[in-house]
Amino acid sequence: MPQDRRKVPFSGKAKKQQIQAKKNRQNKTLLLSTSSGSSTYDVVSVNYQPKNRGGRGDSNRYTLKFYRETDAEMTLKKEEALKSLNSVSEKDMEVDPAEFFPDELTFPKRPPWDFNMTPAQLDSQEQRYFKHYIDKLQASDHWKDVSYFELNLETWRQLWRVLEMCDVLLLIVDVRYAGMMFPPSLYEYVVKEQKKDMILVLNKIDLVPAAAVCAWRQHFTRSCPALRVLCFTSCPGYNLRGATNDKAGLQVRRRRGRQQMCTEGATKLLEACKQIVGTHVDLSSWEKKIREESSLERDEDERTEIGEMIQEKADTTYYKHEKYKNGVLTLGCVGQPNVGKSSLMNAIMGKKVVSVSRTPGHTKHFQTIFLTPQVRLCDCPGLVFPSTVPRPIQILMGSYPIAQLREPYTTIRYLAERLDLPKLLRIDHPENDDSWSPRDICDGWAKKRGYLTAKAARLDTYRAANSILRMALDGKICLWLRPPGFTEERETFENHEDLKYIRWVQALTNEETSSITSDSDDERRSSESDSEDSDDGEEATIAMANKFKALANED
Template sequence: MNKKNKSNSKLGRSLIKDRFGNKKDRKMVSDNSMLHTTEIQDGYDWGRLNLQSVTEESSFQEFLSTAELAGTDFQAEKLNIKFVNPRSNVGLLTKEELNEAKDAHKKYKSALKIPRRPPWDAETTPDELDKNEKETFLEWRRSLAILQEEHGIVLTPYEKNLEFWRQLWRVVERSDVIVQIVDARNPLLFRCEDLESYVKEVSPNKMNLILVNKADFLSDTQRQVWGEYFNSNGVEVAFYSAHLASLDPSENEEEIITKLSLDDDTFKKPYPLLTREELIGLLRTIHTQTKVTPNVTTVGLVGYPNVGKSSTINSLLCDKKVSVSATPGKTKHFQTHYLDKDILLCDCPGLVMPSFVFSKAEMILNGILPIDQMRDHVPPTNLLTSLIPRHVIEDRYGIMIPKPLEGEDPNRDPTAEELLNAYAYNRGFMTANGQPDNSRAARYILKDYMNGKLLYCHAPPNINQKEYHTWIDRQNTKLENQVLPPRAARAVRPYHATTEDIDKQFFKSNSQGIHAKGIKGLPNAQKVGPSTNQPDEKPWKQHNKHKNKGKKEKLRRVYAHLDQH
């Protein structure tokens, strides 16, 4: 076998370095200089950025990234280690804790901000601009850390990669209208009010628009309620469904007519569900001030991951120009697309902006954090069962969830274990040791919630939730009074000892017969000793001779033990 040619290996490495260069030089342009913007060169080679979203960091990773931004050195020290019981928090807050969290959100609402780009001009060098941006970004992260540590505020794991925020700054600067795309099922969770303030700080001529996507999940009354809410807060709002707009009318006419309610004059109402043409007309006429690019309305599209930004752009362009994925953060850098000669769309990467939340489970349930990467499926499943009634889940999946046991609240919500056991057993999702695969079952159910198959819509702050979102009655009446078979009940119900189980166990151990020394349970047994005239053979062995009673008893205990599990 020939030896490896070292000269060819060196030549290949040289060609790779010559073509791709070092990572440190990837932000440099061809003349080895760093300028200011894409057009006027602002210091970033946007087309070559290899961005990776950073929303969650361990304490150690966060410390390292903070030290890097500050440009400081550090030394490691041993710290006291605190062990936390993983079962102490199941993801649900009590009523008292929920009210306290709401009060804190109102009190510190003004402290919730997004990072601003520091001032710069043509004389600002690239190094100075980079240093100022890092210092401003570091100060912003410190303020949020203080908000969390000193006041106990729970925030979304906001984007910690500075490059993503640089993308947002550029989109805001070059756009005339900033469109925040929010999910119709929970609009306020995805709305960033400070972004609207920042847009006006950059230029008073810029406009803000809330585009409520997935609005086909809402009824006419629910759209009316949200339209009046945003209007009362002085914000322009429009309702849209990228899914319906992308359907072919000739092939899906019945579905479109049903959801858009074309037969009852939906489009004549104050807050209609816009078609593609109507939304384009709105974007063309909404901005009447001086434009950044003469005779062209530049529309910047901003929003959380998974709210449907890319789907909205594709529906407007009538073509798949932007890749679509259920994984948050698919778009890595902003992209521009001409919708018409006078409308330019500017797509910003999906940003998880700092927002008040009550738990991490809430972010998983709303698609802010990817379901496939979650480490604990119990809290989001518990949150889901607290929102969706028991009979709705049973009707959806055709399963029977175990009812509360003796001594428990008969009207309590199902636990995550009860729901996942029932779903996994029904679908055949079992682990290698024969137990229901709850982790796999949770991912299916949580994705159904995220896709709207299990629908729950949040009401505005001034509206009663029970009046806003009502539930239909049970459809599958056979499940209402049906009893689980014993085998299925043992498989799906978590083990809890009841009074009946205790009684059975107690009376089961009751035995009859006389106990004598050396003899257990032998009927009419007599004392055996050296003074008696009994033969040397042990009487209990002769009693069980040819009957294998001990072997049968052992097998009975083994199978009884397996049956209990």
């Protein structure tokens, strides 16, 4: 028999090229053309899974899809990383949400259907509609300014299902970037077209001063009269332990090992739902649950109870909404990735019912959990709505996975021009210069943390940039943007009557409240994270009282 051809050795570089080519084939990179056919755009699957897990369904049905930057754009951004920083004033940190959501950038809505259509017909119709929707966006004047948004039809189908099922929609936003996470088109569709009630939940209010929370609450109340605005945090004071900030101003908040139900936020949500449903739904069991859970402690690491309705194939089912069907109130939870939807549901339940992750796209399908026999929660996967929000902000607020960034320096620049990063990180200039650039900050952090490349032992700038951005996402380095007019009316908001309600939800002691409101802007833009950079050897344990425990003793 003839001998097999002898294997030819090849370099490690060639092996890397083979692996990269294989990944590109697996990712099934999609080329979408504009309506004129003059140019193309690369669409990449961010969290693509090479193999199906368990052999059931398509594990890549709900992968996040975004447009990829061109090589020319990448080269230009890397050159900009070497230029000096230009500090931004507090006035320039005010943002008007209307600027980021033009009327042309509405979100895709489910096309009309009827019960005579087969699933195949409905699927084909929705595929055509979504392609037409993308083509229309590409032909609009705002297309060149459009930032990352969800391009996976399956994920939008999950939103359609939640909007059809819910009686009341909860839109959860991160209060640090509240203006960039509130799409007016969703408000118009839910309130004016579907005639449903909508509640805006300002989440993570423990990360910013109470005056800023008050300002955003007033802004949305004035701009959207039919909107109910509530405040929430899954980290009230009694669920935290230890010192809250380090010597440089970074707040290092650590969760307690055993968590209590966030009764303050749950109570306000219950009150809002009572006003909406009136006598149509009996919510006494929910009120009783809050009283009982307020006196109990739950293990943070207890086993997760996952909700029902996990979809394994294209969701083209029919659903005709019936308000308060069978006396059950359905609350739909919608928001962008990393705003804390799953954490909010766990905090309302008083135990871990939905798994939580910092990775965008972790929740891949909607799931329902019964809070009580009369209240049902429906969690939708995180969705990035079409907008002109700058990409650095989208990265900072967690809409795009940090690990997938090809060029992190633009986001580092945006962060460093609004915060004094060298002071917060306590780093020295790598070249002993007075002028800082985004690259200098990354090199300084890599030098301090000992991040070196494997072969040449050079400073690992990319790893340092990744570390800084994760600290910003977690809230340890906390950038928060202001609503219009906040600078001029700051004193008014610092003495507003809503502060009592906001601080009650935060459940902070007087000492903690005063430290947040008296620190400088750079020092108070930070919050919970791990303790890898804390130099404090001892932690001052602060006793925090749950002001709501008194209800547990009532009849």
